[in-house]
Amino acid sequence: MKFRSIAFCCAGLLCSMANATTNASSLKLQVYSVMLSTSPQCTSPVTVFSNATPTEVDFLVAPTLGSGNPPDGTYQCIIIKMSDAIKFTPTSNDGTCTGSVQYATDVCQSGEFTQAPDAGSVTTACNSGAADLVYLYLTTGRSGSGGGNAFLQPLAPNNTTYGVNLNSPLVVSGTATAKFVVTAAGAVDGSGASCGMNAPVFGFKIP
Numbered sequence: 001m002k003f004r005s006i007a008f009c010c011a012g013l014l015c016s017m018a019n020a021t022t023n024a025s026s027l028k029l030q031v032y033s034v035m036l037s038t039s040p041q042c043t044s045p046v047t048v049f050s051n052a053t054p055t056e057v058d059f060l061v062a063p064t065l066g067s068g069n070p071p072d073g074t075y076q077c078i079i080i081k082m083s084d085a086i087k088f089t090p091t092s093n094d095g096t097c098t099g100s101v102q103y104a105t106d107v108c109q110s111g112e113f114t115q116a117p118d119a120g121s122v123t124t125a126c127n128s129g130a131a132d133l134v135y136l137y138l139t140t141g142r143s144g145s146g147g148g149n150a151f152l153q154p155l156a157p158n159n160t161t162y163g164v165n166l167n168s169p170l171v172v173s174g175t176a177t178a179k180f181v182v183t184a185a186g187a188v189d190g191s192g193a194s195c196g197m198n199a200p201v202f203g204f205k206i207p
Contacts, residue, residue, distance in 0.1 A: 040141030095190025137163035
């Protein structure tokens with residue numbers, strides 16, 4: 001299928017995550033660019049689209065962020081350049097989370113790092129309480145559903161523990177359009193001192 005536009009939509013209640021029992025009704029963030037790589041290690045990516053001044057979008061209401069026309073191939077990695085300042089809304093009460101209340105948080109905290117694609121050993125430190133530009137790596141090579149080291153390129157020897165799991169690759173062949181699916185079922189975590197959100201589930205489907 002030929003990838004004509006990137007459409008983010010909620011795919012329904014497809015997953016649950018440890019220490020998280022509540023769904024999210026909204027997940028808002030700012031996306032600066034999207035890149036694709038045929039390698040699970042996210043090397044030599046091609047840029048699908050970029051936006052120097054993005055607006056805030058809700059990943060769970062099927063927004064179209066931009067258009068692109070990459071070469072045919074099977075893309076095992078999606079790289080999203082984004083602000084780490086996100087907003088989310090739980091659907092119901094759960095521990096420290098209150099339903100229908102919007103929460104704002106930084107997903108890359110002090111002591112954590114982000115890394116541009118193919119930057120070698122160069123990393124950038126994140127800052128709590130400030131909006132940082134980060135690279136989110138979604139890869140079919142990630143083991144499990146955890147989100148630790150989500151902003152570091154999954155190169156060997158950390159290729160199975162860096163990034164976030166992408167549960168299906170993007171296959172580009174022909175002229176069909178694919179949808180990039182974000183599923184936030186069971187992702188809100190109210191077990192800590194403050195309401196938080198675990199990594200959603202990412203994948204592709206043909207509309």
